[in-house]
Amino acid sequence: MDDGAFVVHGDLHNHSLHSDGRGDPERAFEQMREAGLDVAALTDHASIPRSRLGELSLDSYPDLAALNSARSAPRSFDAAAWERTARIADAHDVPGEFTALRGFEWTEPWLGHVNVWFSKTYLPVTTPGHLAGLEDFLVEREPGALYGYNHPGREPGRLHGFARPTRYGDAAAALERRMVAVEAFNRQWDFLFSGRGGAAVDGAAGSPAASPLTLILDLGWRPGFIGCSDEHGFSYGLAGKGRTGLWVHEHSRAGVRQAMEARRVYATREVGLRLDATIDGVRMGSSVPGQLGGAHVLRVDLGGGDYDGVDVELQLLSGDGAGNVVTCARLAGMGGEVTTADAVLPDGCRWIVLRVADPAHHNDTPGPEGHPANAWGVAYTSPWWPAETPSQRAVRH
Numbered sequence: 001m002d003d004g005a006f007v008v009h010g011d012l013h014n015h016s017l018h019s020d021g022r023g024d025p026e027r028a029f030e031q032m033r034e035a036g037l038d039v040a041a042l043t044d045h046a047s048i049p050r051s052r053l054g055e056l057s058l059d060s061y062p063d064l065a066a067l068n069s070a071r072s073a074p075r076s077f078d079a080a081a082w083e084r085t086a087r088i089a090d091a092h093d094v095p096g097e098f099t100a101l102r103g104f105e106w107t108e109p110w111l112g113h114v115n116v117w118f119s120k121t122y123l124p125v126t127t128p129g130h131l132a133g134l135e136d137f138l139v140e141r142e143p144g145a146l147y148g149y150n151h152p153g154r155e156p157g158r159l160h161g162f163a164r165p166t167r168y169g170d171a172a173a174a175l176e177r178r179m180v181a182v183e184a185f186n187r188q189w190d191f192l193f194s195g196r197g198g199a200a201v202d203g204a205a206g207s208p209a210a211s212p213l214t215l216i217l218d219l220g221w222r223p224g225f226i227g228c229s230d231e232h233g234f235s236y237g238l239a240g241k242g243r244t245g246l247w248v249h250e251h252s253r254a255g256v257r258q259a260m261e262a263r264r265v266y267a268t269r270e271v272g273l274r275l276d277a278t279i280d281g282v283r284m285g286s287s288v289p290g291q292l293g294g295a296h297v298l299r300v301d302l303g304g305g306d307y308d309g310v311d312v313e314l315q316l317l318s319g320d321g322a323g324n325v326v327t328c329a330r331l332a333g334m335g336g337e338v339t340t341a342d343a344v345l346p347d348g349c350r351w352i353v354l355r356v357a358d359p360a361h362h363n364d365t366p367g368p369e370g371h372p373a374n375a376w377g378v379a380y381t382s383p384w385w386p387a388e389t390p391s392q393r394a395v396r397h
Helices: 025-034 050-055 064-070 079-092 132-141 158-162 170-177 212-218 253-261 390-396
Strands: 006-011 039-047 099-108 112-117 146-149 179-186 224-228 243-248 265-268 274-279 294-303 311-319 325-334 337-345 353-358 376-381
Touching (some): 025 039, 025 079, 079 099, 099 253, 132 170, 146 253, 170 179, 179 212, 179 265, 179 376, 243 253, 294 311, 325 337
Parallel strands (some): 006 039, 039 099, 179 224, 224 265
Antiparallel strands (some): 006 243, 112 146, 224 243, 243 265, 274 294, 353 376
């Protein structure tokens, strides 16, 4: 809020006719800029090669439904399209005005989808039904790339239950730190309680209150939260779809990367919405000294878009260790103002996320009936975590 950072609005996950989209990649960046976005990415599918679909078998999948899902892999882009996307992005990238990025979406139809940004090369699915090929690629070939989980929980394999990597020794912690983003909003959908189209997802314990967002955090991942439109059609940057706010010190690819690595990002579906927040002066995406339980001071800067002057609810959410949503506090706020409030959090909080909600707006992806976080989601901050002990820090770093 006071360190010289400024907000830019982005969409980091889109497709074109280079894979299974219909939009012209030459026009995509122009449309996103015209729609008011400051940062935009094309991330076409890198899936199971068509030549390998006939080789797939139950050796790689738990059942026939999973195997048939894998056989429906979308069309992938190729090396020529990868290089062409780079040329198009470079032509539209104007430091200080508009940041254009090339990335790819690693796409395993049953297991899940992962966006990769800032890589020099790309990878199709080389280990169907498993993450091993992607993890090897990120560790051995692309140690500078960042990645994130797309529409979490939508695919049945759920990226092996969102398990953290274990095969790389000291390199596993570095790989985890580069998982910088999880989509809280994808297209029109809010993934707090639901998968695609409002279908409830099962949590680790099978509870109807379970959430892919909270399960990822309960398992110990430390990503930022983003929103993306995941456009497959002709019209990019449409209002009402997911967007990402990034607090940058420089409007450039380097500035965007720095914001993503620092988790100075937030998810929304609102055009032009500004959101920043601190707990006891610590900005979102950071560790709060001491424990999260007890009394804290929350400060929220919310404004822009259509929410200036609108009453909102500030929901402080956490998890119970099994992916179930715990509502720790609900506070009153208003768009267009800086809200400062005292918040008393229960002991044992593993993490905290601020969800800005609009109780006056119908939520078509609610959780269990009567859940206190059921109101329409306007935006999510990136999480806060309790400070790590020296032994925890040694394991992670």
